[in-house]
Amino acid sequence: MKILVTTVPGIENIVVQEIGELCPEAHSYVASSSGRVTAELPENCLARIITRIHSAENVYLLLGEADKLEEVGEELALHAKELIAWHKYFSVRAERITKDIETTSLEIASKIGRIIQEKTGLEVSLDFPDIILYVEYEAGRYRYGVYLTHAGNLRDRPYRRYIHRSALNPVLAYAMCRIASPREKLWDPFCGSGTIPLECLSIVPGLKALCSDVNSDFIRGALENSRSINKALLVFTCDIGHAPVRNFTVDAIVTNPPFGIREKSVGGLKRSYEALFRLARHNLEEDGKLVVLTTHRRLVEEISRNMGFDTAGTWRIYEGGLTSFIYKLQPK
Known part of the structure; x- marks a missing residue:
């Protein structure tokens, strides 16, 4: 058939x-x-x-x-x-x-x-x-x-009890997780309602998944979503520029920073992206990967060059009338 x-x-x-x-x-x-x-x-x-x-x-x-x-x-x-x-x-x-x-x-x-x-x-x-x-x-x-799937779109996940106002399509989050291929530890420092960490847990059930965001309401929502399907997330509220995790390394950072359209970035987009790349430089393991969904292609490429990251892959995405890009980056 x-x-x-x-x-x-x-x-x-x-x-x-x-x-x-x-x-x-x-x-x-x-x-x-x-x-x-x-x-x-x-x-x-x-x-x-x-x-x-x-x-x-x-x-x-x-x-x-x-x-x-x-x-x-x-x-x-x-x-x-x-x-x-x-x-x-x-x-x-x-x-x-x-x-x-x-x-x-x-x-x-x-x-x-x-x-x-x-x-x-x-x-x-x-x-x-x-x-x-x-x-x-x-x-x-x-x-x-x-x-065949008219009873419900396959992107409608059972854990979505709390919906972030700029929620990422879980299908796209799942794709990002496959691109990153985390082994043991993953971090999303703009995790919102926890979509990316929860999708990554569907691929690697024993994954230690960190989920942080500057908005405490989003973190409570991520916790609610994770508990609805009995998945464990390590959640905490923090600004990306002042993350309290200093001596903890992860093999993948997978994230969807604010596009600056519906969701604004605290302190401005450039400051948030630079903080993300500094965090990746400090907290990624030697062969770790940074996977980012962004509409700001030039900004990501400029910062990745300045901070010493190689581009291992790029995917052009079109959804909801908006073109964005998934970057897979690795520290040199």
Whole structure:
């Protein structure tokens, strides 16, 4: 069978890696459009992918392709009868990936919905459908299938009881943890509600994870989140420029400093970034890694050069209309 996995644009290769770990028999490749991975895999891998993948946001079962929208409607009507014989409500989600046709995504969904209603007698329910059918258009070709994760987006983690006002997407936090590959000790000095340390603990369950922030309300929220899933975080409140941890080293610092948009940096962005790099210089082990998500590319590159860090990797991320970058850095 063939599935489509969507994720944050920029971390598609991490999805490919994770699918390969969960299902070694799978053949995955990055789709032509950003944030999408297609995989062919045996049926017995599907439940494993849906329930255990951390780097994905949604999963779709792909049923076929067609040149014309009417063909898509006919085929989906046949599948709908088989898939929801004991139900009566459906909806259609559509996406126009390329803009070489005038028909919009909403118009595609509406046309397919009408065809299925006429052919099957099923009723449309946008609020409580029994099944969500999926159609996408790209460069003269339609693909169609079934939305498998409509009960809840895969980025919705069970630990998110307290939501930080500038909360990081857990899928992106998980990707950062994989990039850092912490072994024993990790620190996020801008940890907010604890998303990065908690995602890293899902990879390395015995990890000693430090979570600090200048805002004590955020730290209480991180503690609440960690306790909700019985994970231990070492939490403390401190300004990054005056961290009380002097003789403690970690093998990874993974963090998302304030972008300066919704969340302002205490003392200014440059001061916070310089303090972060000084902390990394002092508290990272010899082969340790600093992994940073930032919109301030020039600032990070300037400070890393001035403070003697090598860039081991860069990932361009696009989410919510904003371009940012993940840097993997190591002290020289």
